[in-house]
Amino acid sequence: MNKIVTLLAAWLVVGAAAVFAADAPGGPAVVEARDFPNDAGGSITVSWPASPLETGKDFKAYEVHRKGPGDAAFAKVGETAPGELTFKDEGLQNGARYEYAVYAAATGQAPANLGSARATPRGQWYNTDKTNVLVGIVFVVGIIAFFILRAKAGATLFVRKIAGLEAVDEAIGRATEMGKPILFVSGLSDASDISTIAAMTILAKVAKKTAEYETPLIVPCYDPIVMMVEKEMVREAYTEAGKPDAFEEDSVFFITQSQFGYVAAVDGIMVREKPATNFYMGAFFAESLLLAETGAATGAIQIAGTDRVTQLPFFITACDYTLMGEELYAATAYLSRDPLFLGSLKGQDWSKAAIIGCLLIGTVLLIISVDAGTWIATLFKTAAEGAG
Amino acid sequence: MRREIPLAICLIMGVVMTVQFFVPHAASQWLFDNMMKWLIIIAIFALMLGLLNLIKIHTQKVINRRKDWPYSIVALVGVVGTLITGFWGIGADSPFMVLYNYIQIPMQATMFSLLAFYIASASFRTFRARTFEATLLLIAAVIVMLGRVPLEKYLGGQWLPDLAEWVLDYPNMAAERGIMIGVGLGAISMALKIILGIERSWLGGGEKG
Numbered sequence: 362m363n364k365i366v367t368l369l370a371a372w373l374v375v376g377a378a379a380v381f382a383a384d385a386p387g388g389p390a391v392v393e394a395r396d397f398p399n400d401a402g403g404s405i406t407v408s409w410p411a412s413p414l415e416t417g418k419d420f421k422a423y424e425v426h427r428k429g430p431g432d433a434a435f436a437k438v439g440e441t442a443p444g445e446l447t448f449k450d451e452g453l454q455n456g457a458r459y460e461y462a463v464y465a466a467a468t469g470q471a472p473a474n475l476g477s478a479r480a481t482p483r484g485q486w487y488n489t490d491k492t493n494v495l496v497g498i499v500f501v502v503g504i505i506a507f508f509i510l511r512a513k514a515g516a517t518l519f520v521r522k523i524a525g526l527e528a529v530d531e532a533i534g535r536a537t538e539m540g541k542p543i544l545f546v547s548g549l550s551d552a553s554d555i556s557t558i559a560a561m562t563i564l565a566k567v568a569k570k571t572a573e574y575e576t577p578l579i580v581p582c583y584d585p586i587v588m589m590v591e592k593e594m595v596r597e598a599y600t601e602a603g604k605p606d607a608f609e610e611d612s613v614f615f616i617t618q619s620q621f622g623y624v625a626a627v628d629g630i631m632v633r634e635k636p637a638t639n640f641y642m643g644a645f646f647a648e649s650l651l652l653a654e655t656g657a658a659t660g661a662i663q664i665a666g667t668d669r670v671t672q673l674p675f676f677i678t679a680c681d682y683t684l685m686g687e688e689l690y691a692a693t694a695y696l697s698r699d700p701l702f703l704g705s706l707k708g709q710d711w712s713k714a715a716i717i718g719c720l721l722i723g724t725v726l727l728i729i730s731v732d733a734g735t736w737i738a739t740l741f742k743t744a745a746e747g748a749g
Numbered sequence: 750m751r752r753e754i755p756l757a758i759c760l761i762m763g764v765v766m767t768v769q770f771f772v773p774h775a776a777s778q779w780l781f782d783n784m785m786k787w788l789i790i791i792a793i794f795a796l797m798l799g800l801l802n803l804i805k806i807h808t809q810k811v812i813n814r815r816k817d818w819p820y821s822i823v824a825l826v827g828v829v830g831t832l833i834t835g836f837w838g839i840g841a842d843s844p845f846m847v848l849y850n851y852i853q854i855p856m857q858a859t860m861f862s863l864l865a866f867y868i869a870s871a872s873f874r875t876f877r878a879r880t881f882e883a884t885l886l887l888i889a890a891v892i893v894m895l896g897r898v899p900l901e902k903y904l905g906g907q908w909l910p911d912l913a914e915w916v917l918d919y920p921n922m923a924a925e926r927g928i929m930i931g932v933g934l935g936a937i938s939m940a941l942k943i944i945l946g947i948e949r950s951w952l953g954g955g956e957k958g
Contacts, residue, residue: 401775455775484774491771498767501937509947553788555936558943558951565950585799586792590951614806615799619853621860633817647864654867657874668932670925678875686928690935693948701947709934716930 394461394480402455402484408447409475412465415443419468423475425450428460435462453482493740500715505708512704520703525664525682526695532662533570536637542577543567544636546627546652548643548667549620552586555690556668560643561591562693563666567640568595572602579630580613583623588615624648628655641665641680642689645672653679666692756946763944803828892916 389408397404407425414420425448426435441448453459460479464472512518536543545567547560564580571578580595582588592613599608616626628651631639639656641649641663649665649672656663657679665676666684676683684692687709694702723737766784769777807821834844878884896913942948 400773401778484776486772486774488771488773495771498937501934502941505938505941551792555939559935559939562948562950582799585795585802588799588802589795593952594950611806611809615802617803618796618799619857621857622853625856625860629820647861650867650871651860651864654871657871668935670928670932673928675871678871685931687931687935690932690939693950702942705938705942705947709931709938712934713931716934 392461392463392476392478394459394478396480396482397449399485399488399490402482403453404449404451405453405459405461405480405482406447406449407461407463407478407480409463411444411446412473412475414465414467414470414473417467419470421466421468423448424464424466424472426462426464428462429453430457430459435460440466455482455484457481493742501708501712504711504715505705508708508711509701509704512700512707515700518700518703518707520691520695520706523684523688523691523695525666525684525688526692528662528664528682529567529696530570532638532640532664533567533574533576535662536571537574537576539637541637542579542634543571543638543640544579544581544627544631544634544656544661545640546581546642547583547587547591548641548645549583549623549648550644551584552590554644556644557584557587559668559689559692560666561587561594563640563642563689563696564591565594565598566693566696568598569602572599572604572607575604575607577609578612579634579636581616581623581627581630582614583616583618585615588613620646620648621651624651627652631655631659631661635659636661639663641667641676642684642692643667645669645676650675650679656680752949752952755952756949760944760946763940767944800828889916889920 390410392407392409394405394407396402397406409423412420412423420443422440422442423445424440425438427438427450428435438450439448450459450461458479458481460477462477463475465475466472508518533543545564547564548554548557550557552558552561568578570576578595580591582591592610595613596605596608599605616623630636631652632655636656636659639652639661641652641656642665645652645667646669649667649669653663653665653676663680664682664684665680666689667673667676668686668689670686673683673685677685691706691709694706719737719740726737727735765780769781804825807824809815810818810821811825831845831848834848837844839845872890875883876887876890878887892909893913893916896910896916900909901907939948943951
């Protein structure tokens with residue numbers, strides 16, 4: 362526990378340092394040219410102090426002139442509106458030295474030279490804007506690794522009941538009793554999507570059970586790579602269950618990569634084959650309700666699981682059980698009860714507890730108007746959101 | 750070796766691409782761009798395998814006169830017909846684009862349009878206030894739906910749209926973000942298990958392999 366608190370404190374301190382560094386106030390007193398930070402190179406940022414001419418009604422713009430290696434004289438590369446005191450010059454050669462001069466241009470007057478500066482563009486080997494992400498990942502991975510090691514050492518780990526996963530056996534049993542097939546849809550994304558991989562791991566467990574019960578399994582695939590991987594997984598599951606001959610090569614098949622074409626085909630399978638149980642696991646989009654509602658109309662018991670927040674309401678509405686968000690990723694641990702998987706699940710829970718702790722502290726500090734609350738809020742922002 | 754090599758590739762690429770995320774240098778960008786190109790190349794070959802799988806399954810179905818085999822003829826005619834028209838080019842007036850614009854797009858639009866009816870039927874089933882949760886859902890849905898309709902002058906002001914916005918911005922957003930945090934952690938955990946070779950079912954062969 363102490364280790365977790367120490368790691369959390371370290372994360373807060375590093376994040377705060379990054380935030381305060383990014384928020385350092387004050388513009389330049391003279392013209393400055395600097396390599397643009399955290400990029401692949403090829404760009405320089407020029408900044409300058411406001412010109413007294415800017416307050417006059419004749420002021421037009423700030424002009425930025427550049428002289429590169431081999432250039433005999435300065436050439437204008439851009440201009441900015443009044444009040445805009447920085448300019449980013451792009452498409453430059455890494456390692457070459459460039460000189461910039463900034464002029465304040467006003468109608469009827471010669472441009473006033475505000476000064477000049479030199480800089481060399483270079484690519485960076487580390488993006489400092491992503492420090493909070495790095496610290497966060499190290500923190501979460503550290504906790505997960507800690508619990509995996511604990512589980513390896515033999516610690517007993519409690520996992521709460523997940524109704525959707527408890528119902529898997531019942532749903533397969535129902536299909537067996539009715540003599541009808543089971544339909545497994547592993548989402549409409551490709552094999553590089555982590556939720557598709559989670560869906561495939563659930564399929565492996567389901568396939569082993571269907572092999573044991575000798576229940577027909579139908580796996581229509583949206584992505585050909587997913588199809589090939591799933592075919593191997595299902596084949597292995599049947600082999601593991603001691604029934605390699607029961608595996609049907611055609612049970613895992615490719616349909617199409619057209620979203621609604623896929624839905625039409627799967628809906629057709631549901632209506633014609635009338636599967637007793639439908640699984641929808643992985644990434645789903647606008648088609649989620651089209652699939653789930655057709656399945657509900659055929660009277661199938663339906664278990665869905667997705668990490669797509671916008672599709673969850675549709676599955677909750679039309680399915681008997683829905684695995685929400687992280688429950689999809691917890692399925693392998695839950696179904697296998699393997700200590701290593703359970704350890705990683707425990708690590709997730711503790712990471713979540715740490716994040717909830719940060720959120721609560723930040724909320725309380727913001728409510729009582731302490732500035733520290735603001736930097737806790739900024740701590741979770743990534744470069745893409747504009748923190749950097 | 751059948752397992753060790755894929756596991757080693759997975760470990761190396763997992764670590765390399767994680768490091769790549771933090772490195773903005775041109776060399777890192779070059780690596781990322783090339784990985785994406787390889788992904789596309791592999792996907793194209795895989796698509797060809799998918800196409801062969803589709804043709805094989807439906808041809809066998811037709812030959813063996815299996816259940817619902819006439820549907821397979823429609824599928825085969827569609828696949829082969831589209832493929833053949835593609836040889837005349839894919840310009841604006843080509844047969845391929847005629848098939849695409851006047852058959853495929855209307856059929857896709859038809860499937861998508863069914864969503865409106867399915868939302869109505871699903872809502873009807875769900876919004877019956879049989880439990881406390883269903884009642885809450887019903888109340889929230891009525892507020893949000895009516896809040897989206899311009900009824901201000903009949904309802905005496907802006908209070909209903911404001912209430913609908915509040916429902917979306919606070920309770921709904923809080924729940925959504927809670928799920929998103931869980932998803933993020935779950936994805937990290939899953940990625941870690943795959944990179945370290947703890948999760949091996951993707952190799953085909955159960956949890957431990």
